[in-house]
Amino acid sequence: MLERIHKAQILMDKACQSLARQINIMEVCGTHTVSIFRSGIASTMPARMKLLSGPGCPVCVTPLGYINLVLELAKKKNVLIATYGDMVRVPGSNGSLEKQNNNNVRIVLSSEDALQLAKDNPDKVIVFVAVGFETTTPATAVAVSEADELGIDNFCILSGHKRVIPAMQALLSDKNNRIDAFLCPGHVTVIIGSDAYHPIVSQFAKPCVVAGFEPMQIIQGLGEISRQLIEQKAEVKSVYEAVVTQSGNTTAQKVIESCFEPEDGYWRGLGKIEKSTYKLRPEYSRFDTCKRFGVEEKPVDDTSGCRCGEVLCGLIEPPQCALFGKKCSPDTPVGPCMVSSEGACAAWFKYRPKGKQAQ
């Protein structure tokens, strides 16, 4: 193991010498973010190699307009909100699910639990807060098609499911031109396959390297990125070969496609991105929360002073936000990056030595 670390470190040093400037590597996975902070990987890297936390945490990229809509739905009579745990503390413009305390929020671990709630509560309408990237989207699709087959009509979803590739393209197109390479998410790639990153490589000539969340995986990924930068190449590679294939999980891809179609959607910090969000296909529209209740997600300006959007684009580090560690902490989060355990702000708050400033 030490040999592999040493090898990667040599490559990282060489890359810094070879490019003779700061190298910015963005990870697009909340699980990577936490692993990097917890293991202290950043502190073992050359000073000129910097890791940026990108839009890789589903809770963090969910825009304020979506959160406000969930809060509005939670006020309706006969509605039960089924949600993954992290979402209950994300502040909307006015409170959060937790603070609203309507006693109609149920935390679920799976879309199947949400569907079970519908079976158990025939007099209520279950609104499933369906967030997550391609890893999580097929689970929602299965629940929707089951609801369809079983004729369950008190179940609907508010799809906030996101596609990772359009976000990476949007970042490189007009948000952050300092990104030199991507460390790509392992478990998203289990579904989409490593071939999915070829458009990024061919369009923008940036190395895309898939890694698992174990520190050793991340170090190997950084070594591979360094090798490509030294050789002035941009390729799709995976150091997570025990799990990730080139074509991904084609069954899951078909399940997604049969239920959802891509549409333009809003992201925190990134704004509206073309074909970046999954919307239910017309044949499943009766499970669409917006259609059922005649509501829609509206873009909202964040006036709280929260700079999560810039953090998510890798434009600033959390301590550069005036609220960080003062008004905004894990106990009193203002923005989603401080709520989610996978958020860059929460990870920075928990694991960075006190007094360490942004570089």
Next chain:
Amino acid sequence: MCLAIPARIVELKGDIAIAEAMGNRWKIKTTLLPEATVGTLVLVHAGFAIGLIDEEEAKETWELLAEIEAFNQSQDKISG
């Protein structure tokens, strides 16, 4: 949130399975991984098996997860 946990399928009926990992057993579905059978090591995310994983990688992940759990508990003791 995109974290998937390695687990072994110990029971399977249709696409409903019981998965086991780190001393825990829970119900999952194999709808997204029809090739899974009893004994298969899979990655589980949000109640679904999403991919295959080999023995060595699964073991490394379990060890890391146990380490993280122990670390978090020690942190709670310090701060609590």
